């Protein structure tokens with residue numbers, strides 16, 4: 403159900419919301435639990451925790467809030483360093499600044515776009531040598547592909563540094579037989595409007611540690627003491643998820659596997675579309691059944707292809723089809739101009755040569771056909787010119 407005002411333009415990853423969502427939100431309104439918290443928040447937490455193989459889940463107002471609380475709980479603060487992949491959405495880095503810690507950006511593996519384990523190892527060794535206190539490493543599951551936890555977890559353990567998994571993009575994905583969100587001391591999810599599933603805005607903190615979960619509940623409700631009056635001994639936040647939004651989340655969760663299936667079919671379609679075309683590959687591996695296929699992207703080698711990702715983007719735009727470069731690396735962001743980083747050039751190349759294509763599960767067959775036709779015509783025309 404695309405709102406009428408947005409019909410026409412084919413968007414990257416629009417919310418996929420229908421009757422079931424409407425039904426459960428109406429149910430939540432009628433139940434009287436309209437203020438924050440309520441039975442649907444509890445049910446939503448229990449279901450996500452089970453899905454992610456975690457003992458505890460705390461529903462929050464955003465993925466950014468979840469990262470903020472996770473870093474507070476791990477003890478990241480002034481005088482500590484937090485390692486963040488440079489190829490990520492800005493929220494991962496901003497949460498580090500919220501707690502007063504120093505973000506240190508590390509580059510990625512060029513095939514997956516995820517934190518490069520060898521570079522992480524080098525970074526930890528260098529920071530150790532200078533006597534820095536590293537409070538956490540925060541790998542990101544880029545576009546729904548889990549980071550290489552098989553290698554990252556032992557590296558963090560051998561340096562005694564806790565790992566917080568930013569799984570905002572990866573709900574429903576798996577790595578080595580374990581679900582996204584199950585890795586690290588804590589993990590965070592996002593239910594923003596463009597993510598694999600949405601509560602319109604929301605997030606979650608996942609952990610197996612009851613003390614961590616209880617403290618997140620306390621900090622996210624203004625750190626109120628258990629007294630009749632309002633008593634506060636610490637600074638808290640207003641970060642809890644509303645019961646109405648949890649209703650939306652429960653309905654989306656029922657449809658998660660179906661929505662992932664739809665996104666995977668779209669990625670496979672792109673794999674066929676670009677198959678045999680010189681100088682272009684579908685990003686990450688279309689064969690990997692573990693991915694939730696949140697966003698599908700291509701990587702273009704302009705010298706070999708004879709065209710650039712930006713040229714294709716402009717042609718798509720002229721046909722009212724949205725596409726976008728991958729995340730601009732954090733070490734290249736003006737706001738982080740003075741932050742330290744360790745690079746191998748992979749994130750910069752992916753930013754220059756990558757293009758994210760319409761990937762949402764709400765795309766209709768006609769819309770996907772329109773994207774395919776436009777891309778095909780563009781490729782045929784370029785080949786004609788070459």
Ligand SMILES: *Cc1c(COP(=O)(O)O)cnc(C)c1O
Nearest residue numbers: 464465466491493494570592594
């Ligand atoms: C979306 C996202 C976030 C932030 O989530 P919000 O719910 O929008 O605050 C954090 N990290 C990554 C990698 C994301 O993609």
